[in-house]
Amino acid sequence: xxxxxxxxxxxxxxxxxxxxxxxxxxxxxxxxxxxxxxxxxxxxxxxxxxxxxxxxxxxxxxxxxxxxxxxxxxxxxxxxxxxxxxxxxxxxxxxxxxxxxxxxxxxxxxxxxxxxxxxxxxxxxxxxxxxxxxxxxxxxxxxxxxxxxxxxxxxxxxxxxxxxxxxxxxxxxxxxxxxxxxxxxxxxxxxxxxxxxxxxxxxxxxxxxxxxxxxxxxxxxxxxxxxxxxxxxxxxxxxxxxxxxxxxxxxxxxxxxxxxxxxxxxxxxxxxxxxxxxxxxxxxxxxxxxxxxxxxxxxx
Amino acid sequence: xxxxxxxxxxxxxxxxxxxxxxxxxxxxxxxxxxxxxxxxxxxxxxxxxxxxxxxxxxxxxxxxxxxxxxxxxxxxxxxxxxxxxxxxxxxxxxxxxxxxxxxxxxxxxxxxxxxxxxxxxxxxxxxxxxxxxxxxxxxxxxxxxxxxxxxxxxxxxxxxxxxxxxxxxxxxxxxxxxxxxxxxxxxxxxxxxxxxxxxxxxxxxxxxxxxxxxxxxxxxxxxxxxxxxxxxxxxxxxxxxxxxxxxxxxxxxxxxxxxxxxxxxxxxxxxxxxxxxxxxxxxxxxxxxxxxxxxxxxxxxxxxxxxxxxxxxxxxxxxxxxxxxxxxxxxxxxx
Numbered sequence: 327x328x329x330x331x332x333x334x335x336x337x338x339x340x341x342x343x344x345x346x347x348x349x350x351x352x353x354x355x356x357x358x359x360x361x362x363x364x365x366x367x368x369x370x371x372x373x374x375x376x377x378x379x380x381x382x383x384x385x386x387x388x389x390x391x392x393x394x395x396x397x398x399x400x401x402x403x404x405x406x407x408x409x410x411x412x413x414x415x416x417x418x419x420x421x422x423x424x425x426x427x428x429x430x431x432x433x434x435x436x437x438x439x440x441x442x443x444x445x446x447x448x449x450x451x452x453x454x455x456x457x458x459x460x461x462x463x464x465x466x467x468x469x470x471x472x473x474x475x476x477x478x479x480x481x482x483x484x485x486x487x488x489x490x491x492x493x494x495x496x497x498x499x500x501x502x503x504x505x506x507x508x509x510x511x512x513x514x515x516x517x518x519x520x521x522x523x524x525x526x527x528x529x530x531x532x533x534x535x536x537x538x539x540x541x542x543x544x545x546x547x548x549x550x551x552x553x554x555x556x557x558x559x560x561x562x563x564x565x566x567x568x569x570x571x572x573x574x575x576x577x578x579x580x581x582x583x584x585x586x587x588x589x590x591x592x593x594x595x596x597x598x599x600x601x602x603x604x605x606x607x608x609x610x611x612x613x614x615x616x617x618x619x620x621x622x623x624x625x626x
Numbered sequence: 627x628x629x630x631x632x633x634x635x636x637x638x639x640x641x642x643x644x645x646x647x648x649x650x651x652x653x654x655x656x657x658x659x660x661x662x663x664x665x666x667x668x669x670x671x672x673x674x675x676x677x678x679x680x681x682x683x684x685x686x687x688x689x690x691x692x693x694x695x696x697x698x699x700x701x702x703x704x705x706x707x708x709x710x711x712x713x714x715x716x717x718x719x720x721x722x723x724x725x726x727x728x729x730x731x732x733x734x735x736x737x738x739x740x741x742x743x744x745x746x747x748x749x750x751x752x753x754x755x756x757x758x759x760x761x762x763x764x765x766x767x768x769x770x771x772x773x774x775x776x777x778x779x780x781x782x783x784x785x786x787x788x789x790x791x792x793x794x795x796x797x798x799x800x801x802x803x804x805x806x807x808x809x810x811x812x813x814x815x816x817x818x819x820x821x822x823x824x825x826x827x828x829x830x831x832x833x834x835x836x837x838x839x840x841x842x843x844x845x846x847x848x849x850x851x852x853x854x855x856x857x858x859x860x861x862x863x864x865x866x867x868x869x870x871x872x873x874x875x876x877x878x879x880x881x882x883x884x885x886x887x888x889x890x891x892x893x894x895x896x897x898x899x900x901x902x903x904x905x906x907x908x909x910x911x912x913x914x915x916x917x918x919x920x921x922x923x924x925x926x927x928x929x930x931x932x933x934x935x936x937x938x939x940x941x942x943x944x945x946x947x948x949x950x951x952x953x954x955x956x957x958x959x960x961x
Contacts, residue, residue, distance in 0.1 A: 340846065346856060347847035358851035362746055368738030369747075369755070372825060375818040376762045379773045435673050438666035450670050452944065453677055459872070459940030460933060461879025463906050467913070467929045468680045471687055491680075494673065524662040552766025555881040555906070559913050579768045579882075586772040587886055594776060601769045612764040616757070 383602050390599025400565050400576075403590040410600050412567045413576040419569065420482050420561055420577055421550050424490035429543050432494050436501025436542075437527060451502070458495035465491050466556035474560060482568070482575035485561030489553060493546035500545060504538020505531055537618045544615035548608045554579035578604050681933070688927035691920060699927060705892040705908075707916070712924035714931065716894045720809070720902040721932075723895070724884060725877040727813025728820055732873055735817075736824030737866070741854050743825070744832045745840075756829065763822035771886035774815040779806035779887060782814070787899050802897035805889065810898040812888040816880055820873040827872060827947060831865030832858055868946030875939035879932060881906040905932045 347354075398409030439447050469488035474480055508531050516526035532539070557563070563580040564573075578600055586597035657665075691699060695712060702713015743756055783806030794800040835858050843857045859866070889901020890911050903911070905928045916922040 340842070343843050343846045343848050343852070343856060346852050347849075354849045354852065358849035361851040361855070362742070365738035365742045365746065368735040369742045371735050372739045372759055372821055373755075375821075376758055378777070379762075379765060379770065379818075382773055382777050383769060431669055431672070434666060434669040438670040441666065442670075447670075450674060452941070453674065455944045456937055456940045457677060459875050459879075459943070460936050461881060461906055463879070463881040463909055464684070464929050464933050464936070465680070467909065467926055468683055470913070471683050471926075472679075491676065494676075498673070522657070522662070523659045524657045527662070548764055552764075552768065554766070554768040555910060558910055562914070579766055582766075582768045582772055583882060583886070586768075586775060597772055598776075601772050604766055605769055608764050608766060609761065612761065 380605070383598060383605055386595070386598035387600075387602025387605075390595045391602070395596075395599055396603075399567055400581075400596070403588065403593050406592065408592075408596060410576075410578065410581055410596065410603070412564065413578045413581045413600065414603075415567070415569060416482065416561065416564070416575040417551060417578045419571060420485045420557070420575060421489060421547060423483065423486035423571060424493060424550055425543070425547055427486075428490040428493040428497055428546065432497025432542075432546070433501045433532075433539060435494075436498045437505055437531070439498065439502040440505035451499070454495040454498045457491075458499070461555070462488075462492055462553050463555040463558075466559050469556060470559040477572070480560060480562040480574045481572050482561045483571040485557045485575070485577065486571065488556035488560050489550040492553060492556060493550050496546040496549060497542050500542020501535075501539055504535040504542065507538060508534045537621045541615045541618040544611045544618065548611035548615070551611070552579055552604060552608050554583050558583075578607075684926060684930050684933060688923060688930045691923040691927040692930075694920065695924075699924070700931070703894060707912070707918060707921045710918065710920055712920065712927075714905070714924075714928055716892055717903050717905045717908050717928060718931070719894055720888070721878060721904040721906075723809055723902070724812045724816055724888070724904055725874060727810065727898075728816035728877045729870070729874055731814075731817040732820050732824050732877075733870060736821055736828055736869070736873070737859075739821075739825045740828035740832050741858070743829050745850065745854060745858070756826070759822050759825050761822075762818070763826070767819060767880060767883045768886075770815055770819055771883035774811060774883060774887045775807070778814065779811055782806050782811050786810070790898075799896075799898045802899050804899050805901065807887050807889045807901060808897075808899050809888065809895050809902045812884045812902070812904070813898075815883050815887055816877045819880060819883060820876045823876055824869055824873040827869035828862075828866055831862045831869060831947075834865070835861045864946055868943050868948075871939055871943035871946060875936055875943060878939065879906060879936050881910050885910045905929075 394407055395409045396414065397411050398407060399412050400410065401408030435450075439451055465488045468491070469484045473484035473487055477484075512530050512534060513526055516530045517523070521529070557577050557580055561575045561577055561580065563584055564576045566576075568575045581600045582597045582604065585593040585600070588594065691712060695702065699712060700714055700718065702711070703715045704711045704713045705716060706712075739759070743752055747755060783804055787804035787806070787810070791800050791804065839857050839861060840853055843853045848856065884904055885907040888903060888907055890903050890907060891901035892903055892908070895902035909925050909928055909932075912921070913925055916925055
């Protein structure tokens with residue numbers, strides 16, 4: 327940028343722009359038109375993959391869908407009639423367990439951050455931000471060492487642990503934002519009526535922040551449902567029905583991964599069908615979270 | 627503090643509260659302020675402990691590999707579990723190359739898209755287009771992997787790679803057999819996957835450039851592109867650098883989609899068309915097969931390298947983006 331040693335930097339910038347604007351108008355307009363068109367093309371380029379991913383997944387996935395697809399257990403390659411019932415249940419159990427721990431934990435930690443200023447809170451906030459950028463496979467390694475190796479076998483619980491760790495930073499930061507947006511007048515009114523802090527939190531702050539909290543939870547669950555890498559060495563997948571979290575378990579993203587890389591067309595079709603189901607679940611959660619966010623915006 | 631003694635009883639307890647505000651009731655126990663604060667602090671402390679445990683666990687488990695191979699672990703070019711030789715250089719290079727391909731594409735496309743979204747698109751189209759691009763981020767990475775493997779790979783093999791080879795003479799990075807899967811495809815998928823992050827954060831950063839500066843430049847007679855290039859971009863540069871850094875961090879660590887399309891060769895790739903591997907793809911591929919202790923330890927050591935890079939990149943990005951004012955809720959969630 328122009329940081330000329332001028333007496334007034336604003337003046338210097340103004341002069342620079344005036345100089346620019348004094349060029350040939352035709353040439354400037356053509357130049358601008360071309361540059362803006364290129365940016366427009368970039369926008370189109372950005373939209374093509376979105377349309378392509380969705381179109382192919384819908385087109386190929388819908389062919390796999392049938393009542394049996396959702397109700398049956400997987401069959402070996404070449405034998406028709408297989409389904410993903412065990413993976414649906416598996417994902418529900420794995421992500422449900424993860425959310426059951428991460429949601430209350432995350433909201434309480436978010437409440438702490440929202441009510442604290444200063445260095446310690448700053449460090450925790452920063453740590454949460456950085457953790458949300460840590461590759462999910464690393465969380466998977468952590469869960470493997472901490473739980474799989476300790477217990478001696480792969481388990482859905484280890485997968486839940488990994489997914490829960492992934493959800494935490496999202497829930498914490500979203501909760502903090504939601505709780506901070508509760509007008510301080512409400513909190514102060516509660517306190518001035520003599521309520522304890524915990525009572526104000528549960529009767530005033532959390533209910534008022536509820537749409538924001540739900541937004542955060544939905545986003546975290548949407549992220550968790552689609553994560554594959556942390557499940558590779560934890561829940562590991564299964565061809566059988568399992569509802570015991572101490573055992574290996576199938577999960578939707580694992581089905582997409584494990585069937586998708588096979589050369590058998592029917593397994594690839596199962597992968598597309600599962601991918602479509604996964605996208606549908608994730609989009610419903612994401613759009614839901616947006617609706618709650620919009621509602622939060624209206625209330626304010 | 628004086629009223630504390632007076633107010634041992636709780637006026638909002640049970641049904642006396644102003645329920646117009648509270649709506650549905652949450653049944654949490656009433657507790658003294660001290661206990662309440664302790665619980666909050668305990669949750670925060672537990673979270674910190676979790677992060678410390680993660681780092682310590684990984685470093686401890688990776689230690690045998692680091693101690694045994696020393697710096698040679700990072701510079702060794704041979705990854706051969708059979709002969710207990712572990713050199714991570716091919717994967718470091720593979721990670722850097724795929725990330726570079728992705729970012730070379732994502733920076734211009736992402737910036738251009740963000741500029742158009744904020745400054746050129748009809749206001750009515752702005753929200754739906756932004757939402758559409760952000761929904762790209764919600765699509766699970768395994769679905770991108772499936773799409774890339776079964777849809778994009780054949781296209782890359784039959785169209786992109788032959789064309790590239792023809793126009794460049796088929797030498798150097800454009801030589802060798804055209805397989806579809808390999809470095810180029812992995813880079814392309816990463817490009818698609820980091821684009822939403824790039825666009826969403828750039829858009830917020832660009833939108834937070836003071837209106838006065840933009841309008842001032844227009845008033846002086848600058849064209850739209852001159853305003854964007856000479857006023858908006860320079861003024862947003864710190865935040866944009868943050869957007870680029872954050873996107874780079876995503877590309878560096880992305881695992882499953884890359885694993886599905888990169889071909890997983892432990893040799894250093896000599897062509898864009900060659901199969902290769904990244905730090906994360908090797909971990910994903912070999913972790914459950916690692917029976918020999920050094921193998922597992924070396925794979926975890928790759929994880930430690932990846933973790934260190936990810937933390938560095940993300941910490942930098944956060945500092946850069948944080949210095950830029952307010953961000954929209956949607957892009958906060960993305961990042």
